[in-house]
Amino acid sequence: MFNNIIKNKFTNYFFKNSINVRILSFVLLILVWEVLALLVKSDVLPTPKTVLIIFFNEMIYGEMLYHLGITLWRVLLAFTIAMLIGTGLGIAMGSKKNLNIMLDGWHILLLNTPALVIIILCYVWFGLNEIAAITAVSLNKIPNVLVTIREGTRAIDRKILEVADVFKVSYKKKFINFFLPQLYPFIMAAARGGISLIWKIVLVVELLGRSNGIGFKLNEFFNLFDIASLFAYTLSFVTVMIFVEYAIISPIERRLNKWRPT
Amino acid sequence: METNLNKNVIKKPHDLFVDIITKSYEDKNQNTYNNAIKNMKFVIPQGELCCLVGPSGCGKTTLLNLLSGLDNKVEGVIKYQDGTIPNDWPIGYMFQEPRLMPWLTVKQNVSIVTNQTSEEIAHSEKLINEMGLIKYMNAFPSQLSGGMQRRVAIARAFVNKPKILLLDEPFISLDLTVANLLRQMLIKLWENQKNTIIFVTHDLREAMYLSDRILFLSKGPSKVIHDFKINMKRPRKTEDDQMENLRIELIKKHPEILSGKI
Numbered sequence: 001m002f003n004n005i006i007k008n009k010f011t012n013y014f015f016k017n018s019i020n021v022r023i024l025s026f027v028l029l030i031l032v033w034e035v036l037a038l039l040v041k042s043d044v045l046p047t048p049k050t051v052l053i054i055f056f057n058e059m060i061y062g063e064m065l066y067h068l069g070i071t072l073w074r075v076l077l078a079f080t081i082a083m084l085i086g087t088g089l090g091i092a093m094g095s096k097k098n099l100n101i102m103l104d105g106w107h108i109l110l111l112n113t114p115a116l117v118i119i120i121l122c123y124v125w126f127g128l129n130e131i132a133a134i135t136a137v138s139l140n141k142i143p144n145v146l147v148t149i150r151e152g153t154r155a156i157d158r159k160i161l162e163v164a165d166v167f168k169v170s171y172k173k174k175f176i177n178f179f180l181p182q183l184y185p186f187i188m189a190a191a192r193g194g195i196s197l198i199w200k201i202v203l204v205v206e207l208l209g210r211s212n213g214i215g216f217k218l219n220e221f222f223n224l225f226d227i228a229s230l231f232a233y234t235l236s237f238v239t240v241m242i243f244v245e246y247a248i249i250s251p252i253e254r255r256l257n258k259w260r261p262t
Numbered sequence: 263m264e265t266n267l268n269k270n271v272i273k274k275p276h277d278l279f280v281d282i283i284t285k286s287y288e289d290k291n292q293n294t295y296n297n298a299i300k301n302m303k304f305v306i307p308q309g310e311l312c313c314l315v316g317p318s319g320c321g322k323t324t325l326l327n328l329l330s331g332l333d334n335k336v337e338g339v340i341k342y343q344d345g346t347i348p349n350d351w352p353i354g355y356m357f358q359e360p361r362l363m364p365w366l367t368v369k370q371n372v373s374i375v376t377n378q379t380s381e382e383i384a385h386s387e388k389l390i391n392e393m394g395l396i397k398y399m400n401a402f403p404s405q406l407s408g409g410m411q412r413r414v415a416i417a418r419a420f421v422n423k424p425k426i427l428l429l430d431e432p433f434i435s436l437d438l439t440v441a442n443l444l445r446q447m448l449i450k451l452w453e454n455q456k457n458t459i460i461f462v463t464h465d466l467r468e469a470m471y472l473s474d475r476i477l478f479l480s481k482g483p484s485k486v487i488h489d490f491k492i493n494m495k496r497p498r499k500t501e502d503d504q505m506e507n508l509r510i511e512l513i514k515k516h517p518e519i520l521s522g523k524i
Contacts, residue, residue, distance in 0.1 A: 159357070159359070159361055160361065160363060162332070162357075162361075163355075163357075163361050163363075163375075164375075165332055166330050166332060166353060166355040166428075167353070167354075167355065167375035167418075167422070168349075168352070168353065169374075169375060173374075177363075177366075177374055178363070181363070181365045184365075256365075258402075259364055259365045259366075259402040259403075259404065260364075260404070261404040261405070
């Protein structure tokens with residue numbers, strides 16, 4: 001019984017700290033992978049160790065960092081363009097009824113066009129170049145951003161804007177200090193969803209029409225049936241995206257949510 | 263322009279003249295125009311604390327919107343003695359709810375409606391201090407009680423040293439002790455700044471405690487039906503025989519003004 005109490009105390013303590021649970025979950029994933037790889041014993045599913053060796057080899061001696069950099073640059077560019085245009089259109093369509101009616105049909109058309117169709121059309125129309133690639137990715141994301149921001153704009157508290165009006169706050173200040181902060185949760189939601197969607201589409205765009213970047217390399221490994229390298233490159237990208245989430249997006253979100261009661 | 267001003271009173275540049283012939287609004291459901299205000303005429307000398315008392319739905323908020331310049335579609339004249347209109351000068355406003363920006367600190371909430379020069383920020387801090395909130399300077403509204411949030415709203419209403427201060431039932435839904443404290447604080451700031459105050463309420467006791475004068479409004483279309491001066495020294499007591507007698511006398515003499523029938 002005494003033993004039991006100690007055990008309970010330990011488990012309580014262990015599970016109270018969310019970091020511990022995260023580490024446990026990660027270790028479990030690696031274990032499952034290892035066991036599966038050992039059971040299958042095939043090149044199709046390399047062990048974590050093989051992948052890790054290739055990962056560091058490619059990073060230090062290979063071209064991994066170059067391709068990773070190129071892909072990240074495209075993600076950043078397409079993300080920025082999609083967020084700016086999507087937010088602008090979302091605000092405009094959320095606040096102007098007629099504009100919304102006017103553009104809504106186009107928006108639904110774009111929202112429901114498969115990513116692949118947009119990519120192929122962009123390459124056909126603009127050629128196999130960087131502009132076509134970035135345009136294709138942005139076009140895929142803009143409708144999603146637009147939906148979220150338009151909802152946010154419709155949910156704006158007019159009473160807060162009235163405060164700006166009665167105190168005769170300038171138009172610019174009203175927008176930046178009274179309007180935009182109400183949109184932040186929606187902008188953050190759009191950004192979060194945006195990053196994960198965009199990097200997936202960037203890889204497809206690279207695979208179809210670029211001669212560098214992670215997507216291009218993945219295609220190469222597919223043709224060579226080099227699954228271990230494919231894993232290593234994927235790992236590199238996922239690592240970066242996790243870093244982006246924890247080092248950039250989460251801190252910004254915490255900062256913006258500081259005022260919310262906990 | 264013809265005025266009700268006593269000829270013995272010296273005219274000041276910001277005596278306020280209100281002469282509204284009609285103010286109507288469109289009823290979108292029935293596609294008709296309803297008169298909210300008709301033949302409303304009064305003069306408020308600069309620096310007077312005037313309460314407007316009337317049945318609910320008598321167009322008090324409509325009147326405040328006209329005075330603040332939020333709404334300027336009116337047949338009639340609203341102007342100061344010197345020919346300017348209230349909207350040419352700083353205006354202070356207090357709504358029924360505190361209407362603070364939840365994402366800004368107490369200090370930011372007050373200073374945001376100024377041009378945020380160093381003097382104006384210092385003035386914001388001074389007002390917050392006078393409201394007894396110095397400890398909460400950097401707190402967020404969600405950390406404050408309802409009464410404290412109203413105190414921030416009072417500080418904000420005074421921060422631009424407004425010529426005119428419009429208060430739309432600001433102490434509604436507060437318990438009596440808190441409301442009394444806030445009324446005292448309001449009087450204190452007003453005695454420092456000597457702004458013209460128009461205070462809308464339907465609580466006759468509150469009106470008598472606060473004001474120099476009460477204008478009783480009829481039900482819509484609204485006009486002034488009784489003009490009642492209160493010549494009592496300040497500081498006044500909230501529960502005072504003299505005031506209570508005055509109130510009973512007033513109701514006896516003019517039973518119609520609070521009946522809601524006219």
